[in-house]
Amino acid sequence: MNTKGLGKAGGVLLVGLMLSGCRGTISEKPPIHPNMNMDQQPRVEAQEVNNFFEDGRAMRQPVEGTVARGFRKSDAAYYEGVDENGDWISETPVELTRALLYRGQERYNVYCTPCHGITGDGQGIIMTGQYGYVPAPTFHQDRLREAPDGEIYSAIYNGVRNMPSYAHQVPVEDRWAIVSYIRALQASQNVSEEDIANYDIDLDELKAEFSAVAEAEAEFEAAKEAQSADVEATADLGKEIITQYACGACHNVTGDPGGIGPTWKNLFGSEAEVVTEDGSRTTVTKDADYIIESTVYPEAKKTAGYENSVMVAYDYLAEHELQSIVEYIKTLSDN
Numbered sequence: 001m002n003t004k005g006l007g008k009a010g011g012v013l014l015v016g017l018m019l020s021g022c023r024g025t026i027s028e029k030p031p032i033h034p035n036m037n038m039d040q041q042p043r044v045e046a047q048e049v050n051n052f053f054e055d056g057r058a059m060r061q062p063v064e065g066t067v068a069r070g071f072r073k074s075d076a077a078y079y080e081g082v083d084e085n086g087d088w089i090s091e092t093p094v095e096l097t098r099a100l101l102y103r104g105q106e107r108y109n110v111y112c113t114p115c116h117g118i119t120g121d122g123q124g125i126i127m128t129g130q131y132g133y134v135p136a137p138t139f140h141q142d143r144l145r146e147a148p149d150g151e152i153y154s155a156i157y158n159g160v161r162n163m164p165s166y167a168h169q170v171p172v173e174d175r176w177a178i179v180s181y182i183r184a185l186q187a188s189q190n191v192s193e194e195d196i197a198n199y200d201i202d203l204d205e206l207k208a209e210f211s212a213v214a215e216a217e218a219e220f221e222a223a224k225e226a227q228s229a230d231v232e233a234t235a236d237l238g239k240e241i242i243t244q245y246a247c248g249a250c251h252n253v254t255g256d257p258g259g260i261g262p263t264w265k266n267l268f269g270s271e272a273e274v275v276t277e278d279g280s281r282t283t284v285t286k287d288a289d290y291i292i293e294s295t296v297y298p299e300a301k302k303t304a305g306y307e308n309s310v311m312v313a314y315d316y317l318a319e320h321e322l323q324s325i326v327e328y329i330k331t332l333s334d335n
């Protein structure tokens with residue numbers, strides 16, 4: 001054998017040894033770790049007990065007042081929509097630009113239209129009935145026109161009563177963009193004739209268009225009423241309507257006083273104090289007329305104790321539907 005042959009044989013043997021070394025040899029010892037870096041050192045695991053601390057926990061809370069880097073939100077007006085006294089700020093703290101409004105429109109259309117509708121009239125897709133969500137109010141009412149910007153911001157940031165917060169979906173700058181866009185929507189739906197005179201718009205043509213719409217609506221209402229006359233009002237139908245419009249989000253039937261609206265248990269036939277629109281207080285008997293009025297025009301008489309809470313007007317319900325709600329509420333009274 002020459003030396004060349006020896007070398008070859010040695011190579012084959014080495015490869016053989018290496019392969020067999022990897023197979024089947026199980027060891028309990030930690031693997032050889034030539035360069036330790038800082039891979040192994042004393043440390044505590046998450047949730048581990050550590051008796052060094054009084055509470056026995058290894059995981060420590062950050063020192064009180066600690067703020068993660070880049071997360072200091074000291075500007076309350078910008079981040080929360082409130083001033084130093086905690087009152088809602090009246091005006092958006094970001095500069096109003098065309099770009100901001102367009103951004104607001106785009107974000108509004110993504111996140112708010114399903115419930116509030118494309119023009120902010122509260123006629124979003126949830127109102128097609130099959131979804132059973134609490135109806136969202138229209139933005140075109142004095143209460144929300146006069147609400148400070150901070151309050152609109154707060155609806156997005158904190159949520160409001162039945163509306164969840166959208167803070168996770170909508171970052172701060174976009175919230176203000178949406179607030180500004182809602183202001184634009186409100187302005188667009190509440191224009192005086194003098195304002196229109198400043199634009200190149202034919203007022204007569206516009207009025208004709210509006211009266212055509214009003215006529216069509218009146219026809220629709222009349223047809224609905226005619227149809228309504230043929231349908232019998234029943235408690236079962238009432239219960240269905242209440243489920244469809246999610247009245248239960250604010251009214252319970254158990255007598256629990258803790259809801260957003262008053263309980264319906266023993267409501268029918270009861271006597272109670274209400275606050276009327278001009279702020280005076282009277283005592284009323286809660287009969288069918290009262291229940292219907294409270295449903296179609298909640299502002300008329302507000303139950304004492306709930307005068308600061310809000311209910312959307314269900315003025316689009318047909319007569320037989322309203323009567324059915326009354327029939328259902330009647331079944332919840334013991335007397």
Ligand code: HEC
Pocket residue numbers: 108111112113114115116133134135136137144151152155156160161162163164166170178310311
């Ligand atoms: C899933 C449906 C839904 C979506 C989406 C939604 N809202 Fe609402 N919103 C509601 C409902 C329901 C109410 C009424 C809550 C109540 O009175 O209990 C409401 C109320 C409001 C109010 C009135 C607050 C008040 O004081 O009465 C504002 C303002 C508002 N929403 C803004 C927004 C904005 C802005 C968005 C988009 C970022 C949005 N909402 C998305 C359902 C929704």
Ligand code: HEC
Pocket residue numbers: 134135161162241242245246247248249250251260261262263267286290291292294295298299301302303306307309310311312314325
């Ligand atoms: C967003 C919450 C909310 C929803 C949803 C709601 N209500 Fe109300 N409702 C209230 C509040 C708050 C009051 C008390 C203040 C008032 O009278 O406006 C009230 C009062 C009433 C009253 C008078 C109760 C009393 O004790 O005098 C009736 C009747 C009523 N609602 C019917 C309905 C019907 C029917 C529906 C569904 C079609 C409905 N409500 C949906 C909040 C709500």
